[in-house]
Amino acid sequence: MQDHIRNSKLFHRGLSLVLVAGLLGLTACEKKLGAEEQAASSSDIVLTTEAESEGVMAIAALGLNANVLPSIEGVTIDGQAEDLAPVNLTVGVINSVVKDLQQRLMNLGYMEEDEPTTYYGDATSKAVQYFQRQTGRKMDGITGVDTWDALMSESAPHYAAKLGFQGDDITKIQYRLYNLGYLTESGQINGTFDQDTETAVKKLQEVNKLTIDGTVGQTTYNLLYSDEVKANIIALGEQSEIVKKYQNRLIALGYLSGEADGNFGLSTQNAIRAFQSRNDQVVDGYLGPDTRSLMDSENAKPFGMRLGEQSDDVKNMQNLLVKYGYLSQDKASGYFGELTKDAVIAFQSVNGLGTDGTAGAKTLQLLQSGTAKSKPKPKAKANTPSRGNRGGAAGGNSAPAGRGDTGSGGSVSSGVGGATVSGSAGSLISIASSKIGSPYVWGAKGPNSFDCSGFVYWCLNQAGVGTSYMTSSGWRNPGRFKKVSMGELQAGDIVVVRGHVGIYAGGGSVIDASSSNGRVVHRSLSGWWANNFITAWRIFS
Helix, strand or coil, X not given: CHHHXXXXXXXXXXXXXXXXHHHHHXXXXXXXXXXXXXXXXXXXXXXXXXXXXXXXXCCCCCEECCEECXXXXXXXXXXXXXXXXXXXXXXXEECCHHHHHHHHHHHCCCCCCCCCCCECCHHHHHHHHHHHHHCCCCCCCCECHHHHHHHHCCCCCCCCECXXXXXXXXXXXXXHHHXXXXXXXXXHCCCECCHHHHHHHHHHHHHCCCCCCCCECHHHHHHHCCCCCCCCCCCCCCECHHHHHHHHHHHHCCCCCCCCCCECCHHHHHHHHHHHHHCCCCCCCCCCHHHHHHHHCCCCCCCEECCCCECHHHHHHHHHHHHCCCCCHHHCCCECCHHHHHHHHHHHHHCCCCCCCCEEHHHHHHHHHCCCCCXXXXXXXXXCCCCCCHHHCCCCCCCCCCCCCCCCCCCEEECHHHCEEEHHHHHHHHHHHCCCCCEECCCCECCCCECHHHHHHHHHHHCCCCCCCCCCCHHHCCCCCEEECHHHCCCCCEEEECCEEEEEEECXXXXXXXXXXXXXXXXXXXXXXXXXXXXXXXXXX
């Protein structure tokens, strides 16, 4: 029965191609057809083409066994004409069967979770290549009958990088293994899953108590970017001269206080985490190769608490701002939100420091000196209503209606339906909007290509929010932001759904790096988002 259905579909597909060619041949005599003849012929087949992202020279038109037919301008695919799907799905094709293809690729782990679309783009092609590699097929990224049947089979394998595989995904895996100390030399990052890589993966799995099989499936991949991963390098509990060397460097950069003793304790681990977060690295608390290299360089950023951080150090700094009148006591929560940023800016302005809103070494030194200037009391003007503090910065004054806790000096972003979003949330949305159309690339973190979590990571850091890279799985519990429901969403919130993450843009829309669309898009929050919703996080509060 299945063979019969497949043969029937193939017949209709082949027939559709013949009809396409027929349409081309009949163009010259189209004017001679009667109205009834035109209606009968034009309703039989409707096809659509759409330009691919930059780098694709032309739309791959419908083809049979790689015999490419020319595209037909102005002809679109009828969503109900399922039997007219092309025999070969390839980059540029738009058809509703692509939704089924993408959903299957997502279910098997070859494609990042997303709302499936009808568009067969670069990301879909790359996911198909990974499946073809997994099953020993030619990696052409084209879904023909053989690839389709294998993918839809109940025995189709899940994604698992293993010995002998080559690709960009292998390079990313090796790079992370190197920084965790499981690969010891940079030359081992070669894009080929060789014996060294397999040995490193097995060691990672052993140390982290996973099934030891030497392959990188979804569980092992998520662990690689988790802050719970155990490394095979200089870590908590070690005592050595190299630890002492980097303790001195952390002290010089303002991340660690006291004297270096060579003992890798909790204070050293926390200092390394703070350094990694401030310098846009994966935050794991280990002295890996990248972390050591950056610490040794002149490009290392000194300590500075900033928007989005949460710690006891932040709370201590807030209490000092309270002491000098820049912040109300009830706002000293340990979370560096927009009110704290405004208070820091006000303190810096009054005390002649650079007003960047970051509590760096100079700002903290002055706060702790006991000689800092308190916040000036506002001067009352006769017959003039008091304007209060700007932006609700400090002293307990609330922000203007509709503005929330947004920071002053932020950009203003146009929202859906003509609404505007100001302050830091507006800045985040403006930054995200500037990347609409950028290509989706699995594992990319910007600035010119992204995956979903890489896009959120890049945008937040560009907006001044100190956060480390997390996969979509990591965003389920980042441990620092305010949790909100879907009904409570505000512009600038981070929306987390099953296997995916995006930035809420207001008006029921989201900006995200979409694997199914193959690029960064601005789209409505459809039922798919509601059905797969896990949580959302309020960044600016």
